[in-house]
Amino acid sequence: MPRSQRRVLTHPEADELDVLDVLHALSDPTRMTIVQTLRADPERACGTFPVDVAPSTLTHHFRVLREAGVIRQREDGNRRWTTLRRDDLEARFPGLVEAVVTAYERQAPPPGSATGGPGQPH
Amino acid sequence: MPRSQRRVLTHPEADELDVLDVLHALSDPTRMTIVQTLRADPERACGTFPVDVAPSTLTHHFRVLREAGVIRQREDGNRRWTTLRRDDLEARFPGLVEAVVTAYERQAPPPGSATGGPGQPH
DNA sequence: ACGGTTGTACGATGGTTGTCGAAAGAGAGG
DNA sequence: CCTCTCTTTCGACAACCATCGTACAACCGT
Numbered sequence: 076m077p078r079s080q081r082r083v084l085t086h087p088e089a090d091e092l093d094v095l096d097v098l099h100a101l102s103d104p105t106r107m108t109i110v111q112t113l114r115a116d117p118e119r120a121c122g123t124f125p126v127d128v129a130p131s132t133l134t135h136h137f138r139v140l141r142e143a144g145v146i147r148q149r150e151d152g153n154r155r156w157t158t159l160r161r162d163d164l165e166a167r168f169p170g171l172v173e174a175v176v177t178a179y180e181r182q183a184p185p186p187g188s189a190t191g192g193p194g195q196p197h
Numbered sequence: 198m199p200r201s202q203r204r205v206l207t208h209p210e211a212d213e214l215d216v217l218d219v220l221h222a223l224s225d226p227t228r229m230t231i232v233q234t235l236r237a238d239p240e241r242a243c244g245t246f247p248v249d250v251a252p253s254t255l256t257h258h259f260r261v262l263r264e265a266g267v268i269r270q271r272e273d274g275n276r277r278w279t280t281l282r283r284d285d286l287e288a289r290f291p292g293l294v295e296a297v298v299t300a301y302e303r304q305a306p307p308p309g310s311a312t313g314g315p316g317q318p319h
Numbered sequence: 320a321c322g323g324t325t326g327t328a329c330g331a332t333g334g335t336t337g338t339c340g341a342a343a344g345a346g347a348g349g
Numbered sequence: 350c351c352t353c354t355c356t357t358t359c360g361a362c363a364a365c366c367a368t369c370g371t372a373c374a375a376c377c378g379t
Contacts, residue, residue: 094300099224102217103337122355129339134357136337153346153355168300170292178216178290225367243326254368256327261366275325275376 084141084148089163092144097168100143101175104183106136110145111185113159114176120154125186145172206263206270211285214266219290222265223297226305228258232267233307235281236298242276247308267294 101107105126112124121133128136137157140146147158164172223229227248234246243255250258259279262268269280286294 094297094304095224095226095229098220098297102220102224104217105337107217120355128337130356131340131358132338139336155356167303168296171296171300174290174292174296175216175220178293181289182216227367244324250367251369252326253328253370257367277326 086141086147087144092167094168096143097145100140100145106140107179111176118156118158120156208263208269209266214289216290218265219267222261222267228262229301233298240278240280242278
């Protein structure tokens with residue numbers, strides 16, 4: 076029995092999303108970096124995010140984001156692939172994710188971006 | 198010496214606002230109700246918000262909002278007046294507060310509004 | 320001056336959260 | 350079958366947080 080059947084990945088329905096849960100999920104730098112990364116890359120495996128925490132901590136953050144309805148996860152072989160639920164979020168909270176991530180990028184450029192923009196270099 | 202001089206109400210500068218702090222401040226139903234109320238009424242005294250918590254708890258929530266830069270408070274005689282920092286927030290996080298409050302009102306109509314909209318009535 | 324109003328400060332408390340390490344499960348490949 | 354990789358689960362722990370009651374400070378009437 077494949078892992079995708081063994082453990083059910085619970086995702087809230089699009090019309091069940093709670094904006095307070097979403098805001099709480101986004102008010103953490105690690106989780107925000109995950110969302111930021113997913114906006115650039117549509118789908119990534121769990122271990123490929125530019126965050127600096129232990130694997131078990133990462134699993135915890137993915138669960139928070141998933142149960143808030145921010146991301147969707149699917150299993151494929153050994154990997155777990157993660158996507159941003161852009162359409163569902165946009166339908167229920169128009170402009171929210173756009174505004175949040177844009178605001179965050181201004182103050183914390185995504186890891187790997189060469190220019191830090193007008194941020195304090197020291 | 199008036200109270201407005203006695204204790205300094207610390208407000209972050211407009212360019213110091215942290216989007217993660219703002220999101221955290223907004224991810225609480227009591228605080229979101231405060232912001233929601235302030236969008237309708239430009240300025241209110243502390244005790245006039247339609248929330249159901251103890252006064253000391255309310256003070257705590259005002260401090261969280263103030264230190265995140267969401268609200269501004271000024272003293273006048275016995276009262277402490279609270280306003281939303283709309284311009285500062287809009288300049289630094291364009292569209293954010295608008296999207297957040299709009300999303301929240303859809304799922305939790307402001308207290309005192311007659312129609313609950315298409316929400317579950319029971 | 321006195322009492323009432325408004326709001327804060329402090330301390331306590333129960334619950335939540337972010338973090339990690341160790342152990343284990345599931346799949347891929349030899 | 351065995352091993353390696355990817356990811357999860359569990360237990361633990363310290364930090365944080367929302368909440369409250371009590372005490373207190375400032376202001377405003379009378």
